[in-house]
Amino acid sequence: MSGLSATLPFPANAGGATRAKIKLDHRTTEEAALVRRVQAGDQLAFHEIVTHYQAKVFSIIYGILRNRNDAEDIAQQVFAKIYFSIKSFDFRSSLLTWIYKITVNECYDYLRKKRVRKLVYESDFSADESLRMENSEPATDQAPAIDQRLAQHDLILKLLSKISEEDRSLILLKEVEGHSVEELSEMTGMNENTIKVKLFRARQKLVKAAQRLERAPLTPPSS
């Protein structure tokens, strides 16, 4: 496992070292060799993938759902899905990109099932956060800030649900994970211009969706 961590570093965050613009062939990396072992039914290789990516997957889910229990449950689902569908992995993108997409899709499936609004309001505070808030000094003006944060979280999840799975993954990889356009190009196998165009269109859709939501009549808050 430690060997894998050494050979499969996550792409550096934005602002990291500049990379040579050589198109990476995802079929010939060590990661690809690992995937092939899983595809051939090697359980140890699957264990390596889980060990290597579990923290990443868990953090992505927690960032979206803000609930530890849900994050754990969905992370299990994500790895089960990876196990069953890894045979269809075609090496066009990096394994991380593929896993990222599955993870975000699972989160959105979950949100769809639970209904976004209800879930966000109920789960946005984990047990840790609630405890921290209870123990903190009473601050009367804290409530509006929390409400605002919840509403913003709710809003951005809603907006992201209006764009395609691919656009959603790209935007999240760019903004949440902090990857640069060059890194995204390397990870997805698309050229940089395509990435830029896709990001631009996705951002435009998000702005338009936000404008539509602003124009929509306000629904009374459910008690």
Next chain:
Amino acid sequence: MHGSIRNRLEELLGTRRAAEDGMPAEHLSHCAECSRELDAMKAQAELIRSLRAPEEMEPGPGFYARVLQRIEERARESIWAVFVDSPFGKRLAYSSLVVAVLLGTYVVAQEKHDGHLGESPTIAQALHQDPLVAGSPAQQRDAVLENFAVHPVLVSSEGSAQ
């Protein structure tokens, strides 16, 4: 949004202060539309960044065992998933369906072509107005044999249909 801004959008939205240098800054100072759109996208990017987890988090201990358990449950859950999920299974199911439909169509067409459908035993019986078979078992047997002798075509066609 104009091309000069669109081309450098990702830089302008990033932490680098690209807006302050050169052409984009100049353009933004006099293009209200680009400026407005860029501000909206910046605000949204900031919102999206709020989905970042506070720190890298690890699932609880024994996570891999729970994943394996989940996999076993899913595998047990549905043997039909083999057909639903795998491309080969889907192809097999579709091709079986197509073969069944083609065979059914062929059989119906053959039946119509041979004319058997128009001569079902019920219709044939109605057409021939055979006398009712009644009496003792021996008399009934004689009557049936007599009918077979009188209508050999009907007998042979029914026999071949079976």
